[in-house]
Amino acid sequence: MSKEPAKRELKQERSARTRVDILEAAITLFAKRGFLATTMADLARAIRMTPGALYWHFPTKEDLLLAAIDELHQRYQTAFGDLINEYRTLSAREQLQAFTRRTHHFLGSNREYGIFFGMLAAEAADSNERVAEAIREKLGLYAKVLGGILRHGQKTGEFRQDIDAEQAAHGVFGGYLGALMYQNLFRATLGYDPLASALDLLLTDGTLARTKP
Structure with missing residues (x-):
């Protein structure tokens, strides 16, 4: 049996692991410094890789950033997948409580994820439309799920009728991301939880949310 397929598979596995390491470092660094202030040289130093090797995996900083956004989106989906599948058995109020608890704990355990989205959303809105659109797409999906819960609660009478579910959902996500950014500033005196x-x-x-009278 030829050793070439085994060597090729090992090389692919190493490349995949290297890619994950790069994305992990990028998420952390972009969360700390933002997109505009972080260079490919900074990223290469953070993962102890030559700039040339980094460019082999990601030709531009924008390519790396977009890949990091997709990677985080996959992690969000994994973290919330089981909960979304269970929603059909819960009341709207229970769905909302489960969703907020999961969001709270997920962002609390992975602070850099929320700060990453918050930092990039603020910067990209006026500097890079391609990145801004990628972030809007992902955050829009999360808001769509929450908006669906709110609309369901309005139909069942569990939630008040005088709110726009879509606008409220976006406001809630903005609130959680903002809370992370705000608490990071006041971290010496203010806890996230x-x-x-x-x-x-x-x-x-x-x-x-309001219970029925």
């Missing part, structure tokens, strides 16, 4: 818990409570028991 209490801040996110306050958002959870406002959403599920406050201005958006």
Whole structure:
């Protein structure tokens, strides 16, 4: 049996692992410095790789950033996949509570993910339309899921009728991303969990959600 297929497979596995390492470093660095201030040389140093080797995997910084956005999207889908499948067995209020809890804990355990999206959304809106559109697409999908929960609750009478479900869903995600950015600034005196818990409570028991009279 020829050794060439085995060698080729090993090389592909190493390349895939290297790609994951690059994306992990990129997500962390972009979250800390933003897109505009981070160079490919910075990224190469962070993963102890020559710039030439990095360019072999990703020809441009934009290509790397778009790949990082797709990678994070896959992680979000994995984290929420089981919950979405269970939604059909829950009331709208239970769906909303489960969704906010999962969002709270997922972002709390992976702070750089939310900060990454927050930083990039702020920068790309006025500097790179291709990146901005990629972020809008992903965040729009998450907001669509939440908006569906809110609309369902309006139909069942569990949620108040005087809100626009789509606008509210976008506002909620903006709130969670903003909370991460804000808490990062005040991290010496302000914890993420209490801040996110306050958002959870406002959403599920406050201005958006109301139990039937």
